[in-house]
Amino acid sequence: MVRNRKNLFLGALLALFFPIFFFYYSDTEVETIESEKRSEQAMIEATFDSFPMSQEETPEGAEIHEIYLEQSSLVNYQLYYLAFVGLDETNEEYIENGLQLNALRLRVHDLDNQGIPPQYIIPKEDVLQSNAFLQYALENQIQLEPDPFVATNYLIHAFSILSGLFFLLFMMISGSEILLYEEKHQTVMKGFPLSFMNKIHAKVIIHFLYMMVFLTAGIIAGGYIAAREAGLGNLSYPVMIFMNNDYVAIPALQYYMYILLAIALIVIVLYYTAALFNTIFKSAYATVLLALVIFYIPDLSLMIGWNTVWLHPIKVLDIAGVLSGDIAVQFGNEQIDYGYAMIWLAIFAMMIAGVLKLIQWRSYKVNLQSVGGYSSPTDR
CATH class of the missing domain: 1.20.1440 (de novo design (two linked rop proteins))
Structure with a gap:
């Protein structure tokens, strides 16, 4: 991963997003x-x-x-x-x-x-x-904060910009060769006698940890700069989220925990998705393009008047939109809240892993038949 220049560049870009966004955000006319x-x-x-x-x-x-x-x-x-x-x-x-x-x-x-x-x-x-x-x-006797540029307020806006299409595109590009890279380059993983699924699990974990380190570094850097320039703010400050068909206020610290946990699960889902598309299409471009098309299917169906409930779970990838209630309002589905999103993300992860396991099983059967009943233990 360290020698993969594309992912190193993307990781650095992810880390720099938060400091760069602060300077952009602080120069805009934000409503006080x-x-x-x-x-x-x-x-x-x-x-x-x-x-x-x-x-x-x-x-x-x-x-x-x-x-x-x-x-x-x-x-x-x-x-x-x-x-x-x-x-x-x-x-x-x-x-x-x-x-x-x-x-x-x-x-x-x-x-x-x-x-x-x-x-x-x-x-x-x-x-x-x-x-x-x-x-x-x-x-809770909380002092209202008239300054929108303090670190606690700024980070919430940063997450809302990062969430959704931008984050999906970023992660799918970083994982577009999650299985294909090894076929083109000599890697440490190539020498390990791992089964198909174990190799995928290992690659997803490595990619996940790699990007989460850069994400964490970016949040810390952006938060530090915002705190130095405008002040830290109050971690108990209320943030509005949509939950159980109502708008409720939660502390900013709890909001950060919610969104970071969801982002971690989204990253895992997207990397498993990239592994699945790599397995089927053998193309990095197809991996990214298909992910974008799938993400926009609910929006396109809504535009033509076909607001189908079973397509709504795809939009949980925009976790900031889910927390704000914008997704629930857009699609007229009051069930779309944080709990709904986390359940569907877990289901997606298990479904994609199940499909990959099925592909492994079918490949194993084909190999078994082609060699007359013999197979290597590493194929299992």
């Missing part, structure tokens, strides 16, 4: 708590301007109008806390105002958002996420 509140204030004012006068004459319309007056007052208080007092002194008041604001928004949803233009309606899912986030922060 204050800028978010100013956008909400502008949206409320635009809603007032476009609210039909005739709608105010109905009981529902009059109630919605009063609710928006209360919302405007609450948002203005929050902006005052942010701009003039600071969250260090008004954290609890800011959170309580936010919870009142969300209760009013949910009431407007109960009234079917009558008279409100669609572009000014805050989705109910967003309100529920905000509510769970603020409730968690209030119950």
Whole structure:
């Protein structure tokens, strides 16, 4: 592996992704708590301007109008806390105002958002996420972090960018010759009298450990740079995830544990997949291309109106999208959460290993017949 220049380059690129992404991320205009509140204030004012006068004459319309007056007052208080007092002194008041604001928004949803233009309606899912986030922060007495560039926040964004297509493509390229490389080059593994399956297991483990070392190094380097430049942040800070058909808040440290465990399992699945495609197609290009096609099959089927549930498990490879609930919303399947993803990843690993074992068994039978009943122990 060390002498494999392609994987050495890919490993270095993976490690450098996190530091490079921090410098890119820190130069972008990321929405802060204050800028978010100013956008909400502008949206409320635009809603007032476009609210039909005739709608105010109905009981529902009059109630919605009063609710928006209360919302405007609450948002203005929050902006005052942010701009003039600071969250260090008004954290609890800011959170309580936010919870009142969300209760009013949910009431407007109960009234079917009558008279409100669609572009000014805050989705109910967003309100529920905000509510769970603020409730968690209030119950655990967590100081809200107005700086989006601290290490804890930055790493979450880095994982969301890395997850999905980019990570799949990266790992499939690194494993595209997981079995083929040995046929073209002299390697240490070539001299070991290992069976077909044991050789695959050994190669998957070696590739896995190799890439996980680079991934860990990248996370540490990126986290260190972010902590030095903007601060470490709070490992207990709430992060929203979709679980059991609801949005729940978990500590940032728990989120990292969830996503790293899932990434490790995804890497194993992808390397076994690469070994399977190497065995069948004997081509590194076919290995990468077929993996990309399979990953996009659920999206393509959704585009043509064929949203088939049995294709949804493929999308668990985008683990950040699963945790955020974006995949569940995209495919309209509330079952797609972290537990669903981990179960399907384990099933995929066992299924692919089973297919490889079946290929070994069929090859063994063919060899046995071709030599008249004799086979070498290393073929088994």
